[in-house]
Amino acid sequence: MACSATAKIIHNPLLLSSSRSAEKSDSCCKMLGPSSFLGSTSMSKKLVSVNKGASRVSRRSANVVAVSSDVVKEKKLKSSSAASSLLITKEEGLVLYEDMVLGRAFEDMCAQMYYRGKMFGFVHLYNGQEAVSTGFIKLLKKEDCVVSTYRDHVHALSKGVPAREVMSELFGKTTGCCRGQGGSMHMFSKEHNLLGGFAFIGEGIPVATGAAFTSKYKREVLKEDCDEVTLAFFGDGTCNNGQFFECLNMAALWKLPIVFVVENNLWAIGMSHLRATSDPQIWKKGPAFGMPGVHVDGMDVLKVREVANEAIARARRGEGPTLVECETYRFRGHSLADPDELRDPAEKAHYATRDPITALKKYILENNLASEAELKAIEKKIDEVVEDAVEFADESPVPARSQLLENVFADPRGFGIGPDGKYRCEDPKFTEGTAQV
Amino acid sequence: MGFVVVLLKREEKRMFGFIRQRAACRGNHASSLERGIRATALRTFSSSGKEMTVRDALNSALDEEMSADPKVFLMGEEVGEYQGAYKISRGLLKKYGPERVRDTPITEAGFTGIGVGAAYYGLKPVIEFMTFNFSMQAIDHIINSAAKSNYMSAGQISVPIVFRGPNGAAAGVGAQHSQCFAAWYGSCPGLKVLVPYSSEDARGLLKAAIRDPDPVVFLENELLYGESFPVSAEALDSSFCLPIGKAKIEREGNDVTITAFSKMVGYALKAAEILAKEGISAEVINLRSIRPLDTSTINASVRKTNRLVTVEEGVPQHGVGAEICATVVEESFYYLDAPIERIAGADVPMPYAANLERIAVPQVDDIVRAAKRICYRSH
Numbered sequence: 001m002a003c004s005a006t007a008k009i010i011h012n013p014l015l016l017s018s019s020r021s022a023e024k025s026d027s028c029c030k031m032l033g034p035s036s037f038l039g040s041t042s043m044s045k046k047l048v049s050v051n052k053g054a055s056r057v058s059r060r061s062a063n064v065v066a067v068s069s070d071v072v073k074e075k076k077l078k079s080s081s082a083a084s085s086l087l088i089t090k091e092e093g094l095v096l097y098e099d100m101v102l103g104r105a106f107e108d109m110c111a112q113m114y115y116r117g118k119m120f121g122f123v124h125l126y127n128g129q130e131a132v133s134t135g136f137i138k139l140l141k142k143e144d145c146v147v148s149t150y151r152d153h154v155h156a157l158s159k160g161v162p163a164r165e166v167m168s169e170l171f172g173k174t175t176g177c178c179r180g181q182g183g184s185m186h187m188f189s190k191e192h193n194l195l196g197g198f199a200f201i202g203e204g205i206p207v208a209t210g211a212a213f214t215s216k217y218k219r220e221v222l223k224e225d226c227d228e229v230t231l232a233f234f235g236d237g238t239c240n241n242g243q244f245f246e247c248l249n250m251a252a253l254w255k256l257p258i259v260f261v262v263e264n265n266l267w268a269i270g271m272s273h274l275r276a277t278s279d280p281q282i283w284k285k286g287p288a289f290g291m292p293g294v295h296v297d298g299m300d301v302l303k304v305r306e307v308a309n310e311a312i313a314r315a316r317r318g319e320g321p322t323l324v325e326c327e328t329y330r331f332r333g334h335s336l337a338d339p340d341e342l343r344d345p346a347e348k349a350h351y352a353t354r355d356p357i358t359a360l361k362k363y364i365l366e367n368n369l370a371s372e373a374e375l376k377a378i379e380k381k382i383d384e385v386v387e388d389a390v391e392f393a394d395e396s397p398v399p400a401r402s403q404l405l406e407n408v409f410a411d412p413r414g415f416g417i418g419p420d421g422k423y424r425c426e427d428p429k430f431t432e433g434t435a436q437v
Numbered sequence: 438m439g440f441v442v443v444l445l446k447r448e449e450k451r452m453f454g455f456i457r458q459r460a461a462c463r464g465n466h467a468s469s470l471e472r473g474i475r476a477t478a479l480r481t482f483s484s485s486g487k488e489m490t491v492r493d494a495l496n497s498a499l500d501e502e503m504s505a506d507p508k509v510f511l512m513g514e515e516v517g518e519y520q521g522a523y524k525i526s527r528g529l530l531k532k533y534g535p536e537r538v539r540d541t542p543i544t545e546a547g548f549t550g551i552g553v554g555a556a557y558y559g560l561k562p563v564i565e566f567m568t569f570n571f572s573m574q575a576i577d578h579i580i581n582s583a584a585k586s587n588y589m590s591a592g593q594i595s596v597p598i599v600f601r602g603p604n605g606a607a608a609g610v611g612a613q614h615s616q617c618f619a620a621w622y623g624s625c626p627g628l629k630v631l632v633p634y635s636s637e638d639a640r641g642l643l644k645a646a647i648r649d650p651d652p653v654v655f656l657e658n659e660l661l662y663g664e665s666f667p668v669s670a671e672a673l674d675s676s677f678c679l680p681i682g683k684a685k686i687e688r689e690g691n692d693v694t695i696t697a698f699s700k701m702v703g704y705a706l707k708a709a710e711i712l713a714k715e716g717i718s719a720e721v722i723n724l725r726s727i728r729p730l731d732t733s734t735i736n737a738s739v740r741k742t743n744r745l746v747t748v749e750e751g752v753p754q755h756g757v758g759a760e761i762c763a764t765v766v767e768e769s770f771y772y773l774d775a776p777i778e779r780i781a782g783a784d785v786p787m788p789y790a791a792n793l794e795r796i797a798v799p800q801v802d803d804i805v806r807a808a809k810r811i812c813y814r815s816h
Contacts, residue, residue: 145558179591188590195557195594196586200577206547207582210554217560221536222507246547253542407588410595410650414629416682416729419736419768423682424729 087302090369096301097364097375099138100130100357101382103154106163107332109386110153110170114336118394119170122199123184126154128299128331131356132263133158135304135326136231139312145193145230147208150185151263151330152197155233160192167389173396180399181407201234202241205260208232209247212258212321219318229315230258237268239282248289248323257315259308260286262325263298269334270342286323298326299354302363329354402431487673492662494636495525498643499563501675503533506561509647512539512552513565513602522567523603523662549575549600553582556598556652563647566602569618569656583652584627599646601655604632605699605750606787606798608660615787617751619698622654623727623760629653629681630727634702635666638725641679649681656727658700684731686738690720693744693808696735696761698724701748701799708804717812727757732764739765743774744811748804753781775811780804 088096107125114123126133129151137146137158148155156166161177169176170184177189187197195211198204211230218226238244239262251258262282266273274280286293292314296307304326311322329351333340364370408414412425424430489497503509510533511526517540520527530538541548545566552562566572572579583596606615622630629651633639639657646653671677687702688709697705702723709719720738724731739745745765747758758779765777783797 147554177591178589178593181591182589186589188586188594190590190593193558195554196582196590198582200581203550203577203582206550206578207554207557209547210551210556211558212554213551214555214558214560217510217536217555221510221534243546243550246542246544247551249542250544250547250551407590407592408627409629410587410592410597413682414651414729416726417731417733419733421733421737 086367086369087306088369093360093364093369094374094378095138096134096305097357097360098378098382099134099158100301100360101379102157102163102385103130103133104357105379105382105386106153106157106166106389109167109390111332111336113167113170113390119184120172121183122150122335122337123170124151124335125332126151126330128351128355129263129265129328130154131301131304131360132233132261132298132326132328135301136233136259136261136308136312139305139308140229140231143193143228144312145195145208145211145228146233147195147204147211147230148187148197148233149201149204149235149238150197150199151235152187152194152233153184156187156189156192156194156197159189159194161187161189161194163385163389164392165189167386167393168396171393171396172398173393174399174403175392175396179403179407181403201238202243205232205234205238205243205247208260209251209256209258212251212256212315213254215257216254216318227316227318228257229312230256231261231312232258233261233263235268236262236264236266236273236282237271237276238262239285240277245285245289248285248291248321251321252290255318255320257318258321259311259315260321260323261308262323263328264325265328265330267330267334267343269338272342281325283323283325291321291323293323293325295325295327298328299351299356299359301356301360405430487668487670488665489636489640489668489673490663490665491633491636491639491657492523492525494639494666494668495643495657495662496527496529498640498647499526499529500532502644502647503529503537505675506647507537508559509561509563510537510539510555511563511565512541512548514541514543514567516540516565521565523659525657525662526565545571545574546578549578550582552598553578553586553596556583556596557586557594561597561599561647563599563601566600568607568614568659569602569604570614570616572600572602572618579622579628579652579654580625584625586627587651588627595650596652597650599643599649599653599655601643601646601657603659603662604656605658606660606782606794609789609791609794610787611789612786617656617749617782618654619656619727619749620751620756620760622656623730623757624755625728627652628728630656631681632656632698632724632727634661634687634699634723634725636668637666637672638679638685638723640668640672641677642681642725645678645681648678653681656699661700661703664703679725682726682729682731684725684734685723686720686734687723688719688721690718690742692718692742693746693812694720694722694735694738694742695746695748695804695808696722696724696758697748698727698757699750701750704799704801705748705804707801708808711801711805712808715809715814717808717814719808724757730757730760730764732761732768735761736765736769739769740772743772744808745773746778746780746804746807746811748780748799750782750798752784753779754784756781775813778807778811780807 107127110123113119133154146155146159153166165177169178172180174180182188185197185199208230215226215228218224264282283293283295294307297303307324311324314322361375413423415424418424418427515522516526517530517535517538549564552564555562579600583598587595605617622628631642631646633642646655695705705721709721712719720742722738747761749757758781762777780799780803787797788794
């Protein structure tokens with residue numbers, strides 16, 4: 001999958017083979033002909049053994065780079081700790097670090113709260129995938145949109161929703177970002193342009209495509225100065241869903257300013273991506289629809305950020321969508337109710353060594369961007385933020401009874417006319433929550 | 438369906454050729470319906486003297502709303518270059534351009550979701566389904582991402598979207614193209630469901646729907662598209678809007694209340710004519726809105742007449758009539774002089790054969806017989 005211009009090496013932790021590192025492929029990802037992508041012969045063997053996790057333990061670290069088609073130009077990375085050119089400034093590094101630590105600390109606290117009974121229902125945690133959220137969302141403006149799935153706490157935090165509001169929402173309190181009416185899986189914020197939080201996989205993709213459609217419409221029909229971009233986050237399982245393909249088609253057809261971000265953590269609940277997908281290389285599905293397909297190591301925030309930069313810039317310029325497959329991993333089960341028995345401990349151990357936060361910390365320290373003390377200070381600050389969020393949520397009131405009937409419609413006359421001939425919403429009992437509806 | 442041929446233009450005749458053939462064998466029923474329409478037209482003759490087909494009413498409503506607000510756009514299959522599968526969007530592509538009248542690939546789930554996303558982010562989409570049967574491929578978006586969003590986001594994200602298209606049985610199109618979705622969508626909190634009958638309904642309700650900040654499911658009827666109704670000068674005004682959630686009393690009466698919506702209103706009016714000759718004065722209510730249901734008007738009418746017949750095209754179980762019966766029993770039980778009669782479609786998928794199709798859907802005689810039964814004047 002290398003470009004013809006520069007030799008790129010793919011390191012796919014699924015398919016470990018050191019012999020592949022020297023190969024170069026001629027055909028570009030974008031072309032429709034079969035590309036002699038790296039390691040095709042050895043892959044089939046690896047696919048079989050991958051489930052047993054045998055080959056995953058030994059890991060090549062030096063050659064991890066992002067791969068892309070020639071449409072997306074990117075810098076060549078020599079290694080993850082490139083000494084020649086620093087990828088980030090100190091401020092950026094600290095912002096990224098803080099965001100990832102916030103995501104991790106928040107999710108860990110969610111787990112604690114859940115087991116203490118303060119949180120309930122379905123809670124899906126994002127541990128291990130922080131690099132994707134931070135790498136992408138920290139490049140956005142406030143007006144850009146993010147659409148996510150049920151694993152959306154960290155997307156909300158990265159986009160700027162205060163931790164207090166997210167925690168309150170999870171506790172079901174009225175001070176939550178959706179006043180307790182949405183819950184873990186339905187985080188919405190108009191102010192921060194977080195358009196949900198969807199429980200159905202694949203449901204967010206058309207909605208994100210619609211938001212991108214609106215950006216383009218505003219620019220071309222309403223003649224507003226609008227270059228807002230939308231990011232759609234979804235998982236590997238979603239890439240087998242019909243809506244995904246429908247939207248790839250329409251986004252490429254109408255050149256919508258959207259980036260499709262696949263968080264490939266290799267597992268649906270207990271269904272391995274390889275067992276569910278005929279061709280597990282998701283990035284290849286992009287070129288089939290006429291957009292670049294990029295594969296990136298999702299455990300490295302700097303690489304994700306670089307690819308994200310280019311994809312978002314592409315969308316802003318009006319060149320259309322990009323499909324970015326981030327190979328990542330979730331350290332916990334699918335949800336807090338999932339005992340997580342099907343995944344191989346060796347695989348989990350392997351990815352634990354590639355923790356994105358540790359990797360960034362190492363990068364920052366090795367390149368003298370900040371001192372250990374500064375990073376510790378950030379961690380302490382985040383701990384306080386999270387604890388404050390929990391306290392705030394604890395002390396917040398539960399929704400009042402009258403809130404049950406609120407916000408069903410933007411125009412509450414939608415509840416119709418009551419038996420007395422007046423609109424139901426005008427009945428004082430309605431607002432008190434004691435009316436029969 | 439002789440009258441449809443008269444009113445269609447040449448290109449439509451070609452397209453609807455098969456419908457004509459199908460309908461030609463419905464001789465008796467069609468001509469009586471035609472007579473019924475003419476009778477209705479004469480009775481509700483208004484000062485403007487103008488008649489308009491439902492198709493033109495919808496077209497003009499879309500046109501006016503699109504010109505008033507640049508955020509309104511139409512999206513669906515064949516709405517642009519084909520001028521609309523049923524020619525509802527005729528002329529709009531030329532007037533507003535391909536950005537605002539979007540032809541889509543055949544991807545209901547995809548483009549409905551795109552419409553919902555656009556509505557989230559500030560536009561006012563009108564999504565056309567070629568028939569509402571196809572909306573089942575997109576029903577996840579209609580319910581889960583449109584209807585529920587204002588609630589889930591606690592009012593932050595409202596969804597000013599309209600889903601419109603023909604609903605219910607057409608002529609000889611088979612089981613998968615003939616389902617009535619009024620009851621299905623009527624069960625969803627967060628949705629508004631409108632069912633226009635006449636041209637005035639079509640104009641007023643579509644305009645209200647497009648202006649409404651909530652998701653609206655707008656169930657039209659294919660067989661009504663070609664029918665002409667008189668329209669008042671008021672209805673032709675570009676700011677004309679009907680309130681959502683109010684039913685209309687199409688014909689006043691004292692002996693029995695007949696509720697109906699969409700095409701069945703025409704049948705109910707015809708039945709009322711026949712009943713009038715037999716001395717039964719029927720009050721016909723055109724529901725106009727399934728959700729919210731105007732139970733206040735229905736109950737007021739039942740309290741006056743003391744008898745109720747509900748008419749709908751869908752199946753009886755869990756249908757609109759079932760809901761009306763329940764509310765009337767709850768609120769006006771002591772006013773009822775007879776059990777409520779529910780006239781609904783047969784509890785089967787729609788058959789293809791013309792004679793079977795005719796008996797699978799309520800006809801005027803069924804309504805007449807039901808009304809006579811509860812007036813204790815049957816046999």
